[in-house]
Amino acid sequence: MNFLKKALTLMVLLCLSFITQLTAQKIESVSDNWYERLGFGGYTQLRYNRLFETTDELECDQCDKSLGKDGGFFLRRARVKFAGNVAPKMYAYLQFDMATSGGSSLTHLLSLKDAYFDVSLDDEREYRFRIGQSKVPYSFENMQSSSNRLALDRNDALNSAAKDERDLGVFFYYTPVEIRKRLAFLTKSGLKGSGDYGMFGFGLYNGQGAGRVEKNDNIHAVVRMTYPFEFANGQIVETSIQAYKGKYTIPLSEGNLSNQNLFDDERIGGTLVVYPQPLGFQAEYNVGKGPEFNASLMETELKNLKGGYAQLMYRATKGKHTFIPFLKYQYYDGGKKFEVDARSYLVRDFELGVEWQFNKYFELVALYMISDRTFEDALRPVHHVKGNTLRFQLQLNY
Template sequence: MKRLPLAAAFWTMCGTAAAEGAPQAAIELYVDTATRQIFAEPGPGRQRLGKFVQASDEAAASQTAPVAGVAAPTAVAAGSVAPPAATVASTKPSSSSSAKAWYEKLAIRGYVQMRYNQGLDDGAKDLKSPGDRFIGRDQGFGIRRARVVISGDVSDRMSIYIQPDLASTPSGSSTTNFAQLRDAYADLWLDKEKTWRIRAGQSKIPYGWEDLQSSQNRVALDRADALNSGVRDERDLGVFAYWSPSVAKERFSYLQKSGLKGSGDYGMLGIGVYNGQGANRPDRNDQLHTVVHFSYPFKFANGQYLEVGADAYTGRYVVTTGSATINGATFTPRVDAPEEGSTDRRIAAHVVYFPQPFGFQAEWTVGKGPELDVARRIIRTKALRGGYAQLMYKFDGGYGSMMPYAKWQTYRGASKFDTNAPKMEVDELEAGVEWQPNSAVELAVAFANMRRTDVSAAPYKRIDGKLVRVQLQVNY
């Protein structure tokens, strides 16, 4: 197959775009820093060139002579491999492509995560963590995620996203790997540029940067408890409005697709209302929660990205109560709150310096929520606080992509989704490395030193333990 030098291919693309004049679909291109090949998707070792307009064969042929007043493109160094001409010049899409049925526009993708945890001391046997049900005694291999995503543009003004998880475990179940809905929503675009949209259905609540980041992209094995304790499974049923201006929209997309561990496009600004009781649970008080979201990705002259933002939510939450035995006394706590529920509000801030190659990520939250007062045997509104800080470094080479990291987290506040909303005390340090030999496979190994409260049952003991954790992820 005939190949063009990189510079020549780049020149042909730019010249053709100017010659045609008419608006065309933009293509985002990436160059491999080692082989100098051009690709249409990001990946390890690839740098972004920018967006270009597709060229027709006729227009590309007309660009054989250099533009007046500009030097002709030079060939790449001997031994370099350039992309085929078809990479940058292709025929215009036929008119039949716009006549596709809606179901022909849908795409299917997903991922599976398999974990294995090995305790390093006696305390690890009694550890419990909301983020990993395979921590504790009598554990072996486990499937943490088995996701399938169906998504696409049904029309020019509406997109859909449906995601079940085939590895869920309902509360109280002795068996695993049930199918359960995670996402089911529609995006209704309000303008042709797709900067404004209304999202309706069950989706992620825009509170906390790491909560919005998919576990498929996250380098640390679990989300921090301080932020994740605000929204069960990061999701709920509601209606949200998002605004992403073109510059922010492009940057959100690049950060997610480039391997830099972005969280996706949840708007530079967002506001919404949702039930507040958590994913796959009905509302219990006819009182909606309200959330406000802001996040902006800055791009410096050297290509470095920095994202900063803040979130807040407020509402009332109905706590589930049950019998508890503490210090030999058995009781069911009384809830010191109105019938519509306890006060539940938080604010959070985040800063993310993307790994290029060094990266830093931190979030902090404060607020108030329902918490069990053991001495008084009541559940009342109390203050909460917590957050995390994470360092990471990204290596790219012939072996793929490797990212070592270290994460510290702390939390002092209730676990409102657990029976009786017991107080949760967490101090944890995790260090590990994620290796991605190619886009389809990721392997992560981490050491964790945990000090956390077992909120699953009274007397809510605080347990110390050390363990090694391994996760294999396959993407499809």
Template structure:
């Protein structure tokens, strides 16, 4: 009788042990995701030499300080992009440049902010967006196109004179259907040299004094753009566009060559048309703008509001040999008018032809060669009629990461 309870206890104990062994373990909780885990890092570096086969060392350009006399090797851009969706409706983008040259400085390779903005999606499909901060202004396809993607080493004078550095501080509204946003992304990320996703329709308000400069008047600029990438059955994509902006630009005292020249507020407005045929394999790109803005007048030695006009056309052809990608190109441009951000809102007249080849043997390396034939005339209070023409061969090595 004493052994029965003992045996029963043993059985009970054994059953309990079996039960514990058979019971599955609770799954471990997934680590909590932090916003900074969603940030990606990428960038590129461009190193140039511009003085091969040079015929006139006095020929210079504001777009590249290493062109002409005393020019040498130059790190033209060294950029890193921090970006990511920190929320299902919030996307951030921050881009510093580690090789900037501040206006009026003889030193090079300063760190300067290029972009710092966030996109706030107004709907779940992210078709309607607000972009707040310093970003590219939607005026001109080549202005919006990243320098990492652009074929020619510099942007055209005609449309870039509207937006030196292509950026300003403000608020932009963009709209595009979801499938068109995907198309814009594919065009920018592939080998078709897209401009990025600036919507089918864009409308914005911004300071108007160009990037990294304080507002100088009580009048903001307004910009609007309409563009659509049509896809045809043969695979070709054609993107026509139209854009315009208006506002007041203030020529500030630091832009003047002497106290005898007066600055002030000037009407600044333009309208432009764009046409892009993406290279598959033949490509074509053209833009033209007209408008008015501040311009130095050599006859009166004053800055006045004057008309301006100019544009460019570019042809290209993409092909591959093995793993090597090639795009030869030909570009011709013309511009006549003032450049509001230059000294005394300098008058410019530009005729330029560029013939080049981009070679990409690796995804992380590109080499561009470009032969430039240029005829440039500038007029400001220091040089009332400075005309320089010449030819030179340019080389650029680009590293992508």
């Protein structure tokens, strides 16, 4: 842990040194007008999940709080972002969400999702530090924007690694110019890329999740390597490996008999993405260990976890319209550290859907979900739900 603290201190000092140099420079490559340096954008998603449902007991706190009983039309996301190059080697990014919180009260609150700036160490921006609240570079689907993802929700197995995919820390990314252009193409071309989180990435972060107080004197460390191979026929295939390690303080209910709430938290995962040109395939799997509730003992233990997903997709374009039908299966056996008692999960879900892009502004997703979920904690030590439902999402991009 002393090593991680020293590494974090060194990273911060290096960043401050470059920031000091930047502030001493005259900004020549960008405009002096703030409205010409920062761009505005975002997207809004409206969902309805209950058509032809076979049970109203379906729920997923991590996925979509409007699933199941009392769920109606739901504003899943209402994102706005401001981003731009504020200095020759400095990029700033702010993103807010105004969507409903779900549950019994549909409260609209302005919440901070991202607040970071990138400090580049060279003119080509191959080497850079990312400082602030941002996505943790673990899992392709976690880093992929919800505006690009085909399935309505991220998979449980890898999304349970980081609450809201984000945390507060300092990250270092290295991406050669050629690879950065390739990653940008994968996003802008509609091939559902994840963006540039480095060909190599390393970071130190709190570990409790975005917008949450650090509850233990431990720092998480994450490392990731990825490479998008481009073949002679233009087909791009991306492979990745990622891992993280730290300690996590879990929330306990009164019925939990555990005498501790601090647990090891570590995982390693692999990614394979064959981009839809036109046929595509995407799969991720991770293993590790972390806290998980044991219903037979009524306490939370340190246990092994495993799981992932596989997705098949096909991209077809007709005029201005793009259609992407897809199949997705996910499996997860493990705990969710950020839920009460590190709730135990066994998930087997199958999804059949299609995304219809009318143009670059409007998208519609229709998805039929076949769900089989066991999730248990001290409040509900026996809880198994199976059910199917047809879900819809309309997305507006701006």
